[in-house]
Amino acid sequence: GSRRQRFVDKNGRCNVQHGNLGGETSRYLSDLFTTLVDLKWRWNLFIFILTYTVAWLFMASMWWVIAYMRGDLNKAHDDSYTPCVANVYNFPSAFLFFIETEATIGYGYRYITDKCPEGIILFLFQSILGSIVDAFLIGCMFIKMSQPKKRAETLMFSEHAAISMRDGKLTLMFRVGNLRNSHMVSAQIRCKLLKSRQTPEGEFLPLDQLELDVGFSTGADQLFLVSPLTICHVIDAKSPFYDLSQRSMQTEQFEIVVILEGIVETTGMTCQARTSYTEDEVLWGHRFFPVISLEEGFFKVDYSQFHATFEVPTPPYSVKEQEEMLLMSSPLIAPAVSNSKERNNSVECLDGLDEVGTKLPSKLQKITGREDFPKKLLRMSSTTSEKAYSMGDLPMKLQRISSVPGNSEEKLVSKTTKMMSDPISQSVADLPPKLQKLSGGGRMEGNLPPKLRKMNSDRFT
Numbered sequence: 001g002s003r004r005q006r007f008v009d010k011n012g013r014c015n016v017q018h019g020n021l022g023g024e025t026s027r028y029l030s031d032l033f034t035t036l037v038d039l040k041w042r043w044n045l046f047i048f049i050l051t052y053t054v055a056w057l058f059m060a061s062m063w064w065v066i067a068y069m070r071g072d073l074n075k076a077h078d079d080s081y082t083p084c085v086a087n088v089y090n091f092p093s094a095f096l097f098f099i100e101t102e103a104t105i106g107y108g109y110r111y112i113t114d115k116c117p118e119g120i121i122l123f124l125f126q127s128i129l130g131s132i133v134d135a136f137l138i139g140c141m142f143i144k145m146s147q148p149k150k151r152a153e154t155l156m157f158s159e160h161a162a163i164s165m166r167d168g169k170l171t172l173m174f175r176v177g178n179l180r181n182s183h184m185v186s187a188q189i190r191c192k193l194l195k196s197r198q199t200p201e202g203e204f205l206p207l208d209q210l211e212l213d214v215g216f217s218t219g220a221d222q223l224f225l226v227s228p229l230t231i232c233h234v235i236d237a238k239s240p241f242y243d244l245s246q247r248s249m250q251t252e253q254f255e256i257v258v259i260l261e262g263i264v265e266t267t268g269m270t271c272q273a274r275t276s277y278t279e280d281e282v283l284w285g286h287r288f289f290p291v292i293s294l295e296e297g298f299f300k301v302d303y304s305q306f307h308a309t310f311e312v313p314t315p316p317y318s319v320k321e322q323e324e325m326l327l328m329s330s331p332l333i334a335p336a337v338s339n340s341k342e343r344n345n346s347v348e349c350l351d352g353l354d355e356v357g358t359k360l361p362s363k364l365q366k367i368t369g370r371e372d373f374p375k376k377l378l379r380m381s382s383t384t385s386e387k388a389y390s391m392g393d394l395p396m397k398l399q400r401i402s403s404v405p406g407n408s409e410e411k412l413v414s415k416t417t418k419m420m421s422d423p424i425s426q427s428v429a430d431l432p433p434k435l436q437k438l439s440g441g442g443r444m445e446g447n448l449p450p451k452l453r454k455m456n457s458d459r460f461t
Contacts, residue, residue, distance in 0.1 A: 012274030060095035084116035148271035154179040155273040162286035177228035184262030246316035285314035
């Protein structure tokens with residue numbers, strides 16, 4: 001099909017044209033300096049040359065007019081007569097005199113005399129006008145040359161973005177690199193998701209801009225950009241990609257615009273580098289190749305691998321689907337019908353159990369993790385909707401039966417059953433941590449680090 005229309009090109013150019021400005025065009029002239037700096041180089045050079053040429057011709061003709069009015073042109077070769085300007089007898093000679101004065105060269109052959117006050121006034125006017133034209137045009141050229149836009153050329157973004165698991169969370173990642181040794185001072189990165197959508201009121205927003213959090217809350221968006229960095233956006237319930245799965249990627253249409261801003265160390269000017277990733281440039285289940293290696297006394301960055309990714313096992317489900325699966329596989333987390341009072345009781349009881357678990361010696365902890373732990377506690381924790389056991393404590397086979405029939409979650413549980421060792425009596429608590437996570441069980445396991453236990457209890461309350 002036809003190439004997808006991008007909002008921002010890979011090199012950061014925005015594909016937006018302003019039309020039908022009407023009377024607003026005059027605003028460009030009121031800000032003439034910026035207008036000139038923004039012009040393309042060919043126009044800049046053209047205006048530069050044109051302005052100087054016109055100014056020079058105008059001033060030279062003024063000197064010629066003075067000589068003509070005084071009648072100096074006829075008597076130029078008369079030795080006894082003192083002209084306004086010595087040796088000016090036609091337009092070329094007047095032009096040469098002007099250039100000598102303007103460029104402060106002065107060959108000593110053409111010079112101004114004290115016989116004409118109008119010449120002196122014109123001389124002052126020429127000096128002032130010349131300085132203004134120089135200041136304006138040279139300043140314009142200087143700023144155009146030193147524009148920090150060019151610094152953005154040595155900031156690099158990876159061709160593709162990748163989605164895969166990192167620290168147990170589904171994460172969208174892309175890579176940023178700085179090709180120069182000079183730093184970007186206080187570099188900051190931001191991400192915008194551009195996506196058309198319709199509001200509940202029926203208003204259509206053609207390019208709605210949503211913020212993608214790449215560390216604004218934690219300060220991770222402030223980069224120390226010396227070696228290439230992988231920028232991460234964790235996909236969670238707050239993320240716009242919460243229900244993005246590998247399957248839905250085929251039909252989605254979105255564009256991620258990345259903006260990297262910082263101060264150029266050498267000039268102190270602020271520079272902005274931009275790029276964008278459309279949905280077909282986001283690779284599901286990929287991870288970036290490492291590019292840094294330790295050499296003799298320094299770290300070496302291999303830029304040949306900068307854009308390279310490789311496939312890693314990644315669940316094809318969206319975070320939303322994964323969370324629903326977890327809820328299905330452990331009803332303890334979300335009792336179907338229970339009033340809040342009962343729920344709170346069960347929570348308190350479970351938290352108590354957690355504490356007991358940590359204080360017990362490891363042998364006893366193991367026992368508590370199994371299905372034969374005190375009936376009394378179980379009864380307290382069970383709610384009206386639950387059977388007397390939590391999912392985590394049932395043998396795997398039974399768990400499988402108890403999960404609602406015809407659910408995609410069955411696949412998930414059966415997968416873990418296959419991976420398990422044979423004895424049915426083994427409880428989830430003895431599974432490797434990865435599987436425990438999948439089955440959502442192992443709640444009563446005391447071996448969890450305190451931080452995770454706290455997180456778990458937070459989820460309950």
